[in-house]
């Protein structure tokens with residue numbers, strides 16, 4: 001479902017350049033539950049952003065679901081994202097004016113899901129992440145870990161074929177983090193949703209079928 | 222250095238109320254290295270915000286460095302914060318238009334530290350958190366863990382008497398997290414700086430002299 005060949009991502013900063021990803025060749029099978037690990041600054045978020053059509057590569061090619069996304073224009077990229085990818089950002093990135101409920105409902109609303117079906121789905125997701133009682137809190141009225149869980153529920157809402165989650169449990173206590181991973185793995189086993197998540201936590205890594213390690217922008221394993 | 226008696230923090234949300242902190246009585250000695258732990262939503266960030274003069278309590282009293290901060294006006298509170306407290310927020314909260322260097326320099330600039338002395342101090346701090354080469358990156362040009370480390374360096378810059386750090390290692394790999402804790406503990410042992418940090422990581426907890434546990438807004442241990 002993901003095919004990356006010789007990917008490079010180079011950021012330019014004044015006269016210097018940062019080689020965030022170097023010669024990444026990387027394959028993910030449909031239905032895999034994959035952990036991306038590596039030290040701070042090793043390129044995990046950058047790789048997830050490239051797979052998630054958020055940033056274009058500097059060199060190399062990348063295919064998602066059989067589509068060559070390397071040189072697509074912004075409109076096509078955002079369509080692909082909206083239809084196929086669920087994304088959890090490292091800083092959660094919820095809409096501050098919407099409640100937890102509305103943030104999770106938003107992707108379903110965009111897809112034209114009927115109201116009663118949306119309501120059922122959002123409530124099921126709030127339950128699954130343990131936030132039923134916090135449905136009408138806005139992000140500023142939630143703890144860090146609660147916001148992270150809303151972001152996860154939102155990424156899962158539209159039943160995307162691939163979920164990219166950037167450190168989805170960084171702000172969660174261990175028990176809640178395990179609950180989230182079980183939820184994600186359950187969806188993977190039941191519906192075949194592909195998951196790629198980055199983490200620094202060995203306990204969370206242990207849920208993965210496969211672990212890919214990055215170091216200084218290269219694949220280390 | 223911190224004296225909390227019968228502290229309550231109640232948030233009102235429409236008709237419902239959230240009891241984020243309930244009857245907290247809590248003492249921290251000068252020079253302690255204390256970890257605050259507990260499940261997601263248990264009140265850690267709220268307690269740190271109260272100690273850090275960011276939010277007023279709903280009931281109860283709180284003294285910081287011998288000063289009763291319970292009912293102070295906003296101006297007095299922000300003066301106390303600027304002079305005595307170094308704060309690392311759960312979402313880092315760096316100034317996006319400033320570079321890493323300038324973000325760390327900012328509190329020293331405000332205090333009127335002379336330029337050459339500032340330069341020495343900022344460089345030493347960038348080194349200490351492993352970001353010497355990233356001095357002129359802006360937050361958007363840094364990884365999540367790198368931003369967190371800039372926030373830590375900034376909190377330590379003005380040599381405050383108390384540092385409050387909300388999950389300072391949540392976005393760091395274990396090796397980098399340990400480096401940060403050793404830096405913090407070194408300052409604590411050398412200069413007597415009081416540290417109160419929240420964490421979900423047992424490895425990070427183990428650096429603390431004392432661990433205070435919150436559960437549902439109450440002290441559990």
Ligand SMILES: Nc1ncnc2c1ncn2[C@@H]1O[C@H](COP(=O)(O)OP(=O)(O)OP(=O)(O)O)[C@@H](O)[C@H]1O
Nearest residue numbers: 141142143144145232241261262263264265266267
């Ligand atoms: N402005 C607010 N309005 C309403 N409720 C709030 C507000 N801020 C926090 N809360 C609630 O208060 C409780 C405690 O929040 P707090 O952020 O202190 O938790 P925490 O222990 O830091 O959790 P985490 O580990 O997830 O960061 C949570 O249930 C949260 O939903």
Ligand SMILES: Nc1ncnc2c1ncn2[C@@H]1O[C@H](COP(=O)(O)OP(=O)(O)OP(=O)(O)O)[C@@H](O)[C@H]1O
Nearest residue numbers: 011020040041042043044045046362363364365366
């Ligand atoms: N817009 C940018 N401009 C310049 N450099 C950047 C930019 N974005 C990221 N970088 C650099 O690219 C490298 C990889 O960043 P990335 O965010 O992918 O790391 P990461 O593995 O997610 O780290 P962490 O675990 O700390 O989140 C870092 O050294 C970072 O400073």
Ligand SMILES: [Mg+2]
Nearest residue numbers: 045090364365
């Ligand atoms: Mg990252």
Ligand SMILES: [Mg+2]
Nearest residue numbers: 143144266311
């Ligand atoms: Mg918190």
